[in-house]
Amino acid sequence: MNWLKKPASDTQLTHGDRLWLYFVATIIMLLLVIPTFIVIPMSFSESQYLEFPPEHWSARWYNVYFESSKWMRATVTSVQVGVLTMLVATPMGVMAAYALFVSGHRAARAIFAFLITPMIVPVILIAIGAFYAYGRVGLNNTITGLVLAHAVLATPLVMIVITSALRNYDLNQERVARSLGATRLKAFFVITLPQIKFSIVTSALLAFLTSFDEVIIAIFVSGGVNATLTKHMFSSLRDFIDPTIAAISTIMILVSTTLLLATQFIGSRQK
Amino acid sequence: MSASTASKTEGINEKLLRIQGIREQRLLLSLATPAVLAIVAIIVIPVGWLFYLSFTGSNGHLSLENYQRMIEYKSYARVFVTTFQVSILTTLICILIGYPLAYFLAMLPQRLAGFFMLAVLLPFWTSLLVRTYAWLVLLQKNGILNDFAMSVGLWDTPVKLVHNLTGTLIGMAHIMLPFLVLPLYGSMRKIQRDLMHAAANLGASPVQSFWKIYFPLSMSGMVAGSLIVFVLCLGFYVTPAVLGGGRVVMVATQITAILENQYNWGAASALGVVLLIATLVILYAATKLMKLDAALFGKH
Amino acid sequence: MSSHPDSESSGASTALPIHIQGLTKKYGQMFALDSVDLEVKSGEFLTLLGPSGSGKTTLLMAIAGFNRPDAGSIRFGETEVILTPPHQRNVGMVFQSYALFPHMSVAENIAFPLKLRGIAAAETAQRVEAALTTVQLDGLGDRDIEQLSGGQRQRVALARAFVFRPRILLMDEPLSALDKKLREQMQIELKHLHEQLGVTTVYVTHDQREALTMSDRIVVINHGKLTQIDTPHNIYNHPANAFVADFIGESTMLPLEHDGSGKLFFQDHLVETDFKTDAARNWSLVIRPERLFMADKKAVDSEKAIVFSGVVRDFVFQGETAFALMSINDKYDLAFRFGTDSSSSQNILQAGDQVSLGLNRSDVIIIPQGDDS
Numbered sequence: 007m008n009w010l011k012k013p014a015s016d017t018q019l020t021h022g023d024r025l026w027l028y029f030v031a032t033i034i035m036l037l038l039v040i041p042t043f044i045v046i047p048m049s050f051s052e053s054q055y056l057e058f059p060p061e062h063w064s065a066r067w068y069n070v071y072f073e074s075s076k077w078m079r080a081t082v083t084s085v086q087v088g089v090l091t092m093l094v095a096t097p098m099g100v101m102a103a104y105a106l107f108v109s110g111h112r113a114a115r116a117i118f119a120f121l122i123t124p125m126i127v128p129v130i131l132i133a134i135g136a137f138y139a140y141g142r143v144g145l146n147n148t149i150t151g152l153v154l155a156h157a158v159l160a161t162p163l164v165m166i167v168i169t170s171a172l173r174n175y176d177l178n179q180e181r182v183a184r185s186l187g188a189t190r191l192k193a194f195f196v197i198t199l200p201q202i203k204f205s206i207v208t209s210a211l212l213a214f215l216t217s218f219d220e221v222i223i224a225i226f227v228s229g230g231v232n233a234t235l236t237k238h239m240f241s242s243l244r245d246f247i248d249p250t251i252a253a254i255s256t257i258m259i260l261v262s263t264t265l266l267l268a269t270q271f272i273g274s275r276q277k
Numbered sequence: 278m279s280a281s282t283a284s285k286t287e288g289i290n291e292k293l294l295r296i297q298g299i300r301e302q303r304l305l306l307s308l309a310t311p312a313v314l315a316i317v318a319i320i321v322i323p324v325g326w327l328f329y330l331s332f333t334g335s336n337g338h339l340s341l342e343n344y345q346r347m348i349e350y351k352s353y354a355r356v357f358v359t360t361f362q363v364s365i366l367t368t369l370i371c372i373l374i375g376y377p378l379a380y381f382l383a384m385l386p387q388r389l390a391g392f393f394m395l396a397v398l399l400p401f402w403t404s405l406l407v408r409t410y411a412w413l414v415l416l417q418k419n420g421i422l423n424d425f426a427m428s429v430g431l432w433d434t435p436v437k438l439v440h441n442l443t444g445t446l447i448g449m450a451h452i453m454l455p456f457l458v459l460p461l462y463g464s465m466r467k468i469q470r471d472l473m474h475a476a477a478n479l480g481a482s483p484v485q486s487f488w489k490i491y492f493p494l495s496m497s498g499m500v501a502g503s504l505i506v507f508v509l510c511l512g513f514y515v516t517p518a519v520l521g522g523g524r525v526v527m528v529a530t531q532i533t534a535i536l537e538n539q540y541n542w543g544a545a546s547a548l549g550v551v552l553l554i555a556t557l558v559i560l561y562a563a564t565k566l567m568k569l570d571a572a573l574f575g576k577h
Numbered sequence: 578m579s580s581h582p583d584s585e586s587s588g589a590s591t592a593l594p595i596h597i598q599g600l601t602k603k604y605g606q607m608f609a610l611d612s613v614d615l616e617v618k619s620g621e622f623l624t625l626l627g628p629s630g631s632g633k634t635t636l637l638m639a640i641a642g643f644n645r646p647d648a649g650s651i652r653f654g655e656t657e658v659i660l661t662p663p664h665q666r667n668v669g670m671v672f673q674s675y676a677l678f679p680h681m682s683v684a685e686n687i688a689f690p691l692k693l694r695g696i697a698a699a700e701t702a703q704r705v706e707a708a709l710t711t712v713q714l715d716g717l718g719d720r721d722i723e724q725l726s727g728g729q730r731q732r733v734a735l736a737r738a739f740v741f742r743p744r745i746l747l748m749d750e751p752l753s754a755l756d757k758k759l760r761e762q763m764q765i766e767l768k769h770l771h772e773q774l775g776v777t778t779v780y781v782t783h784d785q786r787e788a789l790t791m792s793d794r795i796v797v798i799n800h801g802k803l804t805q806i807d808t809p810h811n812i813y814n815h816p817a818n819a820f821v822a823d824f825i826g827e828s829t830m831l832p833l834e835h836d837g838s839g840k841l842f843f844q845d846h847l848v849e850t851d852f853k854t855d856a857a858r859n860w861s862l863v864i865r866p867e868r869l870f871m872a873d874k875k876a877v878d879s880e881k882a883i884v885f886s887g888v889v890r891d892f893v894f895q896g897e898t899a900f901a902l903m904s905i906n907d908k909y910d911l912a913f914r915f916g917t918d919s920s921s922s923q924n925i926l927q928a929g930d931q932v933s934l935g936l937n938r939s940d941v942i943i944i945p946q947g948d949d950s
Contacts, residue, residue, distance in 0.1 A: 023483075031381035034374055035396035038454065042403050044421065045411045056414050058421050098312045105308035113306070121312050127320060128512025128556060130529040131549040134536065135323030138330075158319040161312050178676035181643050184663040185670035186690035186741065193664075200680045219404035221515050222529075236406050243410055243519050247417065255407040266402040270395070288612070288648020289599045290659050297660055298645050 042259060049252035056249055067253040076238065077254070083228070084218055084235040087149060091156040091217035096210045098157065099164025104194070107172045118165075125162045129222045132159070137226040147229040155223045160213035167212065171205035208269045215262060324553070331546035343547035353531075356548075360527040363445060363517065364510035368457075368503050370450040375457040376499070382458075383465035394462075401455035409516050412448045413439060416520070440522025448520040449510060456509060457502035464498025465491075504563050508556050528552045592620035592777045593654040593744040595640065600649030602635055602801075609635040610646060611801040617779060618793075622771050624780045626788040627798035628824070634749060636798070637781045641747050642666050653745060669738030669776070671748040675730045677722045683709075683733050684718030690741040708736040711770065728759050735767075739774055746771075746778045752787065764790045785825045789813065797821050813865075818944050822863045829912045833860040833943065841943065844906075846883050848941060863942035866900070866914035872935030882935045885911060889930040901926055903934060 010022035021028075044058060049067055051060030071077050102121055106114045124132065136155045137146065145151030175198065183193035199206075224234040235254065242248045334340030347353040378397070382390045400408060415422050416439035423435045438444055468491060476486035514529035521527075526534070528548055535545045595617035602610040609632045617623050625633040638644035640651060642663035651659050658666055678686050684705050691701040709715055712732035722730065731751060738746060752760045752767075768791050771778050782788055788795050789809040797804040797812065797820070805817040816822035819830060833841045833848060841849040843862055852860075872884050887905040894917070903911045913934055926932070 027377060027381055030377050031393075034378045035393065038396050038400050038451065041411045041415055041451065042400055042408050045407070045414065048414065055419070098315065102309040102312040105305045109302060109305045111302050111306065117306070117309055117313065121309070121316060123316060124320060126508075126556065126560065127324065128529065128549075128552050130512050130514050130532055131324060131327070131553055132320060134532060134545060134549060135327050136319060138326060138542065139323040154315065155319050158315050161315065165312075176674050176676055178672045178674050179678060181641075181663070182670055182672060182676040182737075183678075183689070184643075185641055185666070185668060185747075186737065187664050187667070187693040188689075189662075189664050192693075197678055215402060219406065221406050236404070239406055239410070240515065240519075243406070243413065247414060251410055252414070255404075255410055258404050258407050262402045262404065263399060266395075266398055270391075270398075274391075288601050289650045291648040293660055294645055294647060301645075 045252050045255045046259065049256045051249065054249065056247065056252060067249045070250045071253045079231060080233055080235045080238045083232050087152050087156060087234060088214045088218040090153040091160055092210050092214040094153060094157040095160035095164055095213040096206065099161045099209060100168050100206060103165040103168035103172065107169055121165060122162045124158050133223045133226040136223060140227060146227055147232050149232055152224065152228050155227060156217035156220055159220065160216040163212050163216060164209040167205050167209040168202065171202045175201060204272045207272060211265045211269055215265060327546040327549055330542045331550045333543050343543045346544065347547065356526050356528055356531045359525060360511060363449065363525065363527060364507050366446055367449040367453055367510050368507045370446060371453050371457040371506050372499065372503060374450065375454055375461060379458045379461040379465055382462050397455050397458050400451065405452055405515055408452055409448055409519050412444065412451065412520060416444050416447065439520055441524050444520040445517050445525045448516045449513065452516060453506045453509060456505045460502040461495065461498040465495050468494045508559060511556055512552055592775055594619040595745065595777060596652040598650040600639060600646050600651065602639065602644065602646045608801040613803055615796065615803060617777055620775050620777055621793040622778045622780065622791060624782060624788040624792040624795045625798055626782060626785060626795050629783060631798045632801040633781045633798045637747055637749055637779060640779060641668055641670050667743050668745040668747055669743040671734050671738045671751045673750040673753055675734040677730055677733055679722045682718065683720045683722065686733055687737045687740050689737065694741060704740055708740040712736045727755055728763065731755065731763060739776065744776060746776045748778065748780045750782055767791060797824065816863065816942065816944060819861060819946060822944055827866050827912055827914065829864045829866065831862045831909055833862050835860065848883065849943060859946040860943055861946050863944055864911065864936060865940065866912040868940040869913045869934040869936055872933045874933045877935050882937045884933050884935050886933045887911065889926050889928055889932055892926045892928060903932055
């Protein structure tokens with residue numbers, strides 16, 4: 007246990023003096039992670055009531071999920087909306103972030119602040135506003151309406167990721183490319199884009215997840231055959247604890263964990 | 278710096294250069310147009326519409342009745358009190374839990390911190406609905422937490438942990454924690470190690486140098502993080518609705534209830550407007566006070 | 578320092594002159610460039626020298642096309658390029674940060690401008706090889722940028738800037754990221770490269786020694802105005818005003834009085850006998866510390882030299898030279914620098930010593946007081 011006596015900090019503390027901190031931090035991290043992941047074993051329970059650990063293991067609730075046309079339909083909708091949101095928000099955010107970063111125009115800062123507003127306005131307000139406005143133009147319960155609203159939520163996230171990537175990038179590279187004979191457009195695509203592509207992928211994944219996980223706007227704006235997974239989950243949650251939700255949650259955890267690990271992997275390869 | 282002779286008369290190519298400059302700026306800024314238009318269509322116009330509705334009475338004329346109702350009815354006062362109560366408590370819990378965690382992560386070597394950071398990022402990336410559901414399952418009367426507590430003898434009969442304020446706060450804190458830890462961790466990483474060396478060299482004890490040097494320097498991240506948490510809490514819907522079980526009515530819950538039960542757009546809009554204004558005022562005041570611009574949105 | 582080989586003849590056909598007229602750029606109320614006129618001769622190595630914020634980089638960026646001026650004309654040869662986008666200007670450019678493309682190999686970086694010009698693969702490969710040889714990086718074409726040292730990166734950036742045979746080469750403090758030794762070595766190499774390529778070169782630096790070492794001509798720039806344009810020799814020996822005298826080299830400035838009959842005095846020293854001036858101006862005497870010499874007051878011919886006497890206030894040994902401050906009447910400090918050797922008696926100067934310093938009349942520099950000439 008020599009390690010305990012080694013200095014742990016830039017002051018005079020040893021690891022031994024710090025044990026309490028390691029202990030507290032470990033508990034906090036466990037509390038952060040376990041509650042979510044405990045759903046996974048529970049979803050494999052045979053019982054109506056969620057048990058931990060399950061007395062009998064079974065894939066019963068997965069069968070219920072995969073055989074229900076309601077859940078399948080909702081899943082397809084959510085994936086569809088997620089992918090479309092990603093396809094709309096990513097180019098929109100990248101273009102805006104790049105333009106505002108490069109321009110140096112007086113108005114650029116103000117426009118940037120304006121484009122960040124979806125992160126500031128409470129989502130409930132966006133939801134009822136969209137619900138009301140869509141009612142007038144017939145966009146409620148449509149994929150288009152939902153994608154538009156989700157894209158607006160996701161664009162600022164894309165912009166923030168891309169702006170920070172551009173801040174770590176030497177824009178002189180683009181200048182050099184132009185002096186060497188490349189048009190501005192070509193310089194962007196051949197020089198800048200390959201170097202920020204990992205950030206673009208990360209921001210695209212973020213955009214997908216933003217839409218895929220979004221609840222409130224979906225509750226108001228989606229419905230009928232175009233109701234999302236989260237909308238159905240939410241209404242199930244409010245009434246009773248349906249074990250099917252545990253199965254769906256497990257799948258969703260799997261999706262987001264995979265995406266997160268993918269971005270981490272990308273991030274480490276980037277350096 | 279110096280007065281120019283060129284500025285008085287039209288310089289060579291001045292007009293052509295100006296035109297070219299304006300054209301290029303326009304072309305560049307036009308790249309931001311789709312995003313601007315989308316926000317105008319999805320946020321500015323609808324919210325503006327709600328603003329208008331909030332000032333429209335039941336007879337269809339301009340009226341302040343929707344706002345008067347908020348002052349007159351006790352039920353509204355209760356909603357506002359609950360909203361602030363939950364938001365403040367959640368923020369405080371997040372600070373209490375988040376500070377040691379961020380401190381722990383910040384003193385780890387970069388690589389190790391990256392690994393342990395997953396503990397913060399995993400929940401951050403996991404659907405909020407899934408996390409809320411997980412807590413619902415954990416906290417219910419015959420759930421794991423009650424089972425565990427009774428088996429180790431913390432209490433004898435199942436305690437009601439969910440469908441009340443306790444459950445709401447547990448769920449909210451879990452969901453909000455990353456929003457505090459991430460900026461806090463960022464500001465802690467920026468604190469130069471030399472400062473701690475210098476403090477130690479000047480004779481400060483570890484505890485002294487923490488409170489006199491480290492803590493004040495980590496404040497910017499903590500204030501930014503707390504602010505994000507607080508403002509997000511104000512408008513939160515899903516978690517209080519599910520874990521509060523109808524007993525914790527916050528502004529967002531109330532807005533939905535009004536629309537579901539009475540379909541009263543004026544009343545719902547007025548609440549929404551108050552929520553938005555409260556959010557903006559708090560953010561504005563904090564930005565002015567703390568110069569948090571940069572910490573919150575990134576300096577541009 | 579003053580002599581430089583005549584490089585124009587070897588590469589005149591590949592170089593273009595630059596004519597700049599009335600170039601103005603304002604940031605808010607501040608002039609970054611204040612109606613600048615400048616002629617860069619075909620094939621010359623011209624350095625823009627000035628402190629940070631003087632406008633030198635703004636001027637370079639305007640020539641490259643990255644900075645749109647508010648007014649003015651820039652011609653490459655006979656062609657007006659003020660409205661031409663950067664990619665059509667055909668100028669080579671080297672940045673302070675090198676701005677190499679990290680996702681391409683060394684050879685790919687250098688081949689980049691050739692590919693854009695649609696040059697065939699075989700010729701591209703051959704020209705890349707030749708460029709690598711020129712910058713002494715033979716065989717490193719396959720390396721990743723990250724594997725290169727700072728000096729090697731500098732050479733790749735150079736090769737990439739001249740491989741497409743631009744007729745103008747622009748460099749923005751390209752050596753400032755290198756350590757002192759490598760920087761001095763690269764200065765010589767860059768000078769040779771310029772002689773070899775014969776391309777018109779505009780070079781930006783804030784390092785006066787670098788400017789003196791490399792340039793055919795130096796443009797001293799301050800507050801967006803060109804203060805003096807001349808050869809290194811003339812800039813050093815005949816600074817136009819106090820700013821140039823102070824910015825380039827070390828100097829002591831002493832106020833002069835004129836008696837109205839063409840005689841200029843510093844205290845009771847007659848500095849100049851036949852000086853033509855309008856009486857409205859005040860003048861200063863500029864003394865370069867290394868031009869002073871230890872003098873025996875009686876032995877010096879006052880026709881040829883002026884002798885200042887005073888007390889040593891400070892003495893520092895700095896290796897190849899030693900530096901001293903001599904106080905004249907406790908009012909003026911005269912800086913004095915001299916070479917050292919192991920036996921030199923001058924090494925043992927001490928504070929408080931009485932000394933006499935001589936200045937040859939041929940080394941007298943007289944400038945008007947104030948920064949603007």
